[in-house]
Amino acid sequence: MSIDYKNNKFRFRVAKNGTIYSQTYTTHKNMTEKEIKEKKWPRDVIQAHKDFEVSILRNEIGKKESMLFNNLAQLVLDEHVRPNLRANTESFYMTAYNTHILEYFGGIPLNKIDNIDIQKFINHKSKILKASTVRQIYAILSSTFNKAIDWKYIKENPCRNITLPKVKNKNYAELLSVEEISKLIKAIENEPEMFNVIFSIALYCGLRQGEILGLTIADIDLKNNYIDVNKQYVSHYRNGKVNHEIAKTKTDNSIRKVYMPETVSEMLEQYISKLKILNINPDKQFLFINPKTQVIYDRNAIYRRFLKMAKGIELYNITFHDLRHLQATMMINSGVNIVVVAKRLGDTIETVSETYLHSIEKVEKDSVNQLQDFINNKIRTY
Numbered sequence: 001m002s003i004d005y006k007n008n009k010f011r012f013r014v015a016k017n018g019t020i021y022s023q024t025y026t027t028h029k030n031m032t033e034k035e036i037k038e039k040k041w042p043r044d045v046i047q048a049h050k051d052f053e054v055s056i057l058r059n060e061i062g063k064k065e066s067m068l069f070n071n072l073a074q075l076v077l078d079e080h081v082r083p084n085l086r087a088n089t090e091s092f093y094m095t096a097y098n099t100h101i102l103e104y105f106g107g108i109p110l111n112k113i114d115n116i117d118i119q120k121f122i123n124h125k126s127k128i129l130k131a132s133t134v135r136q137i138y139a140i141l142s143s144t145f146n147k148a149i150d151w152k153y154i155k156e157n158p159c160r161n162i163t164l165p166k167v168k169n170k171n172y173a174e175l176l177s178v179e180e181i182s183k184l185i186k187a188i189e190n191e192p193e194m195f196n197v198i199f200s201i202a203l204y205c206g207l208r209q210g211e212i213l214g215l216t217i218a219d220i221d222l223k224n225n226y227i228d229v230n231k232q233y234v235s236h237y238r239n240g241k242v243n244h245e246i247a248k249t250k251t252d253n254s255i256r257k258v259y260m261p262e263t264v265s266e267m268l269e270q271y272i273s274k275l276k277i278l279n280i281n282p283d284k285q286f287l288f289i290n291p292k293t294q295v296i297y298d299r300n301a302i303y304r305r306f307l308k309m310a311k312g313i314e315l316y317n318i319t320f321h322d323l324r325h326l327q328a329t330m331m332i333n334s335g336v337n338i339v340v341v342a343k344r345l346g347d348t349i350e351t352v353s354e355t356y357l358h359s360i361e362k363v364e365k366d367s368v369n370q371l372q373d374f375i376n377n378k379i380r381t382y
Helices: 033-036 041-055 069-084 089-104 114-127 131-150 180-190 193-205 208-214 261-279 300-311 322-333 338-345 349-355 357-379
Strands: 002-006 009-016 019-026 226-229 232-238 241-245 256-259
Touching: 002 208, 009 041, 009 232, 019 041, 019 069, 019 089, 033 131, 069 089, 069 131, 089 114, 089 131, 089 180, 180 193, 180 232, 180 300, 193 208, 193 300, 193 322, 208 261, 208 300, 256 338
Parallel strands: none
Antiparallel strands: 002 009, 009 019, 226 256, 232 241
């Protein structure tokens, strides 16, 4: 029998009757070079290896339903996530597995995990994590079991009929007052040019942060006055390191043309002209490059810059991503059709309806009053 270690994963090998059985095991503990060299394995790894050996001696290996959850998780990563999904999605799976799920279910056979085990897990995580985070972890857990059903390892998903914590939706219609929005706009205008441009695109055009950082000069059509959104800049973890790359948009709906207000169009024209004069960015080159590193600006740096600006004007309850929501809220409150708002944001009508419900209700109430006024003043007096 043996234990090998590579890329934060362990592989067990046990021989029986001339056949070599192997199993992959992932631990959340980071190993030092000294520990690896001296083979000082964590206790959970040693125990998992013993359990694997016992299962072989008892002739339990080979029965699909007796597969350990950590082996299923590895299969899902290798055969489903990495070949078919985006790199940042792989990062979500890896984080959920290594930080939360494997510690709880890793060494348990699939046929030993029931609905009540899932519910206890969800209840435990709900006490220490935000409801939205718990729901994300649950989604990955449920997806993992669904793949086990597809591959005929189990017949039913134990994640069915689970009570999840409720997420309290942010009321974007009440996020900022008119006075606070005015303060925010003035603060953005006083930012250095690059940050002014980035924040303005978010506020007036509703682009996501990754979509903004992924923009190239070629994506800005100044003649027809629109931004061509066709990709995004993403960050994800792989092998313990943060990686950055240009990826597809969040959804197919996110590929879109977003028309710009004149103020945004004018500032982008001026900004791009300076880049061309300085010969920093040739055509089809990214717009927002860190002059020191010559790579796209870090997402966290943009996020921190915005929070610093917001705190400077005493706005403590707003984030960079909220600029996108503010734009949608202002459009809805000004009477813009919800279909237009959804298309502009690159979201579905259903998502926009759920997210901006309060704003939509206000518009609906106003429209009813407008209908009544029309009946009273036009129809009845005819």
